[in-house]
Amino acid sequence: MKTTTKLVLAADLAGTAVFAIEGAVAAMRGGLDLLGVMVIAFTVALGGGVVRDLLIGAAPPSAIRDWRYPALAFTMGLVTFVFHAQILGIPDHILIALDAAGLALFAVAGAQKAVEYGIGPFIAALMGTVTGVGGGVVRDLLLARVPMVLVSDIYASAAFVGGALVVAGRRAGLPPVVAAVGAGIACFALRLTAVRNGWHLPRAQLG
Amino acid sequence: MKTTTKLVLAADLAGTAVFAIEGAVAAMRGGLDLLGVMVIAFTVALGGGVVRDLLIGAAPPSAIRDWRYPALAFTMGLVTFVFHAQILGIPDHILIALDAAGLALFAVAGAQKAVEYGIGPFIAALMGTVTGVGGGVVRDLLLARVPMVLVSDIYASAAFVGGALVVAGRRAGLPPVVAAVGAGIACFALRLTAVRNGWHLPRAQLG
Amino acid sequence: MKTTTKLVLAADLAGTAVFAIEGAVAAMRGGLDLLGVMVIAFTVALGGGVVRDLLIGAAPPSAIRDWRYPALAFTMGLVTFVFHAQILGIPDHILIALDAAGLALFAVAGAQKAVEYGIGPFIAALMGTVTGVGGGVVRDLLLARVPMVLVSDIYASAAFVGGALVVAGRRAGLPPVVAAVGAGIACFALRLTAVRNGWHLPRAQLG
Numbered sequence: 001m002k003t004t005t006k007l008v009l010a011a012d013l014a015g016t017a018v019f020a021i022e023g024a025v026a027a028m029r030g031g032l033d034l035l036g037v038m039v040i041a042f043t044v045a046l047g048g049g050v051v052r053d054l055l056i057g058a059a060p061p062s063a064i065r066d067w068r069y070p071a072l073a074f075t076m077g078l079v080t081f082v083f084h085a086q087i088l089g090i091p092d093h094i095l096i097a098l099d100a101a102g103l104a105l106f107a108v109a110g111a112q113k114a115v116e117y118g119i120g121p122f123i124a125a126l127m128g129t130v131t132g133v134g135g136g137v138v139r140d141l142l143l144a145r146v147p148m149v150l151v152s153d154i155y156a157s158a159a160f161v162g163g164a165l166v167v168a169g170r171r172a173g174l175p176p177v178v179a180a181v182g183a184g185i186a187c188f189a190l191r192l193t194a195v196r197n198g199w200h201l202p203r204a205q206l207g
Numbered sequence: 208m209k210t211t212t213k214l215v216l217a218a219d220l221a222g223t224a225v226f227a228i229e230g231a232v233a234a235m236r237g238g239l240d241l242l243g244v245m246v247i248a249f250t251v252a253l254g255g256g257v258v259r260d261l262l263i264g265a266a267p268p269s270a271i272r273d274w275r276y277p278a279l280a281f282t283m284g285l286v287t288f289v290f291h292a293q294i295l296g297i298p299d300h301i302l303i304a305l306d307a308a309g310l311a312l313f314a315v316a317g318a319q320k321a322v323e324y325g326i327g328p329f330i331a332a333l334m335g336t337v338t339g340v341g342g343g344v345v346r347d348l349l350l351a352r353v354p355m356v357l358v359s360d361i362y363a364s365a366a367f368v369g370g371a372l373v374v375a376g377r378r379a380g381l382p383p384v385v386a387a388v389g390a391g392i393a394c395f396a397l398r399l400t401a402v403r404n405g406w407h408l409p410r411a412q413l414g
Numbered sequence: 415m416k417t418t419t420k421l422v423l424a425a426d427l428a429g430t431a432v433f434a435i436e437g438a439v440a441a442m443r444g445g446l447d448l449l450g451v452m453v454i455a456f457t458v459a460l461g462g463g464v465v466r467d468l469l470i471g472a473a474p475p476s477a478i479r480d481w482r483y484p485a486l487a488f489t490m491g492l493v494t495f496v497f498h499a500q501i502l503g504i505p506d507h508i509l510i511a512l513d514a515a516g517l518a519l520f521a522v523a524g525a526q527k528a529v530e531y532g533i534g535p536f537i538a539a540l541m542g543t544v545t546g547v548g549g550g551v552v553r554d555l556l557l558a559r560v561p562m563v564l565v566s567d568i569y570a571s572a573a574f575v576g577g578a579l580v581v582a583g584r585r586a587g588l589p590p591v592v593a594a595v596g597a598g599i600a601c602f603a604l605r606l607t608a609v610r611n612g613w614h615l616p617r618a619q620l621g
């Protein structure tokens with residue numbers, strides 16, 4: 001397997017595990033039953049990657065072709081359900097850090113994979129964003145609320161920055177691992193700094 | 208045409224007719240006009256199969272390639288609209304049985320088709336679930352409510368059992384028709400028994 | 415490039431610009447921040463075409479393969495955000511005419527492209543409808559409301575008429591440009607006449 005393929009796989013699987021836990025927590029807080037918890041865990045963990053793969057023409061998507069993705073998502077969802085007493089006690093700032101880690105992993109994996117499929121640089125960075133935020137958008141749609149990513153602070157923007165850095169790093173001739181790790185750290189740090197400082201994007205002043 | 212291909216087609220078309228009626232009833236109860244009724248009938252009838260086909264790499268989806276699918280969905284939607292006085296008088300337990308039949312037909316067709324496309328057993332069973340519940344999820348999203356499948360009793364689980372039985376039956380060397388009919392009956396019976404007895408999946412005890 | 419390919423490209427790009435502006439206006443009225451405005455502009459402008467391309471098997475979709483689509487959508491979204499004071503002052507009847515123009519452009523481009531991909535006439539007309547209304551449906555889902563297209567007057571029907579006329583014109587041997595322009599004008603005029611006269615489709619009389 002090529003280094004970059006391994007890199008995408010590792011980042012994708014790590015992001016899958018993190019987002020499955022997060023999805024399961026959101027579903028339990030929403031009062032869903034075991035099946036609902038599993039479905040939301042699955043969706044949040046795999047939704048972004050599936051949309052990315054359909055868009056870049058990688059059909060069937062890895063999450064369908066490779067049993068490790070759904071198995072991992074279901075296992076983490078089940079573990080979260082069983083140990084909910086422990087997991088729901090996790091403080092919010094740890095959950096936010098976990099979420100930022102998942103976002104960074106997926107943004108890097110998504111942009112990297114799009115580059116492999118010959119997608120141009122601007123859209124490759126966008127594909128990183130889609131991978132990072134896609135699962136959360138589907139989760140919010142299923143729970144019938146406006147997607148958090150649309151109303152909240154620096155989130156999709158951090159994913160876009162991560163994706164753009166991967167693409168720029170590859171173009172600048174950096175080794176793939178260096179570009180990926182650097183971009184991931186930048187995305188993670190930007191997201192956490194934005195939360196800590198309450199950074200917001202501008203809003204149109206209506207009237 | 209191969210036996211299994213004919214089987215998928217027959218189960219898919221029967222499920223399409225059933226779900227188109229159901230979608231039209233839901234849309235009329237929601238106060239939508241003729242077009243809204245047709246769109247929801249179409250979506251509920253074909254949404255699950257389209258998502259399945261995109262995921263397993265069968266593009267363009269049968270519902271797009273084969274005019275019989277949309278023609279059937281629209282015809283049933285129109286018939287339901289015209290004869291709404293009669294159809295809305297149908298008692299709820301008949302509608303629930305019809306819905307369980309559609310679920311069983313789609314779960315079997317979906318898992319069977321995924322197996323044909325070389326998808327592994329676990330994900331093939333999942334694809335049966337997606338085919339069975341997909342249309343209803345899209346319907347609930349369009350009507351801006353939390354998908355019933357996430358909050359209600361044994362529904363997606365019954366579809367998963369049906370899909371898993373098709374896959375297991377094929378692996379055990381049963382003739383395709385026997386595996387399909389047996390799995391369909393099991394899914395249908397499980398769904399109806401769950402409704403009748405008010406079975407629920409466990410829910411996490413929070414606090 | 416073939417005449418019909420150029421025609422699809424021109425109609426698609428013009429529709430993209432119009433719908434990006436409209437999406438940005440809807441997002442600003444919904445109180446979203448800059449990123450939310452960009453995402454909604456992007457989605458409304460490109461959502462319909464992406465869904466069409468996935469359904470007809472044109473993967474990756476033009477909006478992903480060709481950087482001009484996203485660049486145009488983002489630019490129009492940004493321009494709308496920056497000049498919101500001027501743009502939000504535009505009277506509603508101009509916005510409705512713009513929207514009808516976008517609908518007509520996308521209905522024609524969608525049906526034309528489906529015909530190029532060898533899709534049968536009925537479904538090609540449907541693909542025109544999907545292209546025209548798809549972006550708006552996704553926008554309403556993201557803003558957690560029932561899609562306007564399902565509850566309002568002649569909208570998807572006008573797109574379907576436009577798509578059907580393109581297909582019929584091609585079958586009747588008209589030159590592509592004539593069929594496209596005629597169908598586009600018919601769709602645009604039908605939509606505006608329906609709004610002006612308050613035309614509605616029938617609704618089932620329940621009880």
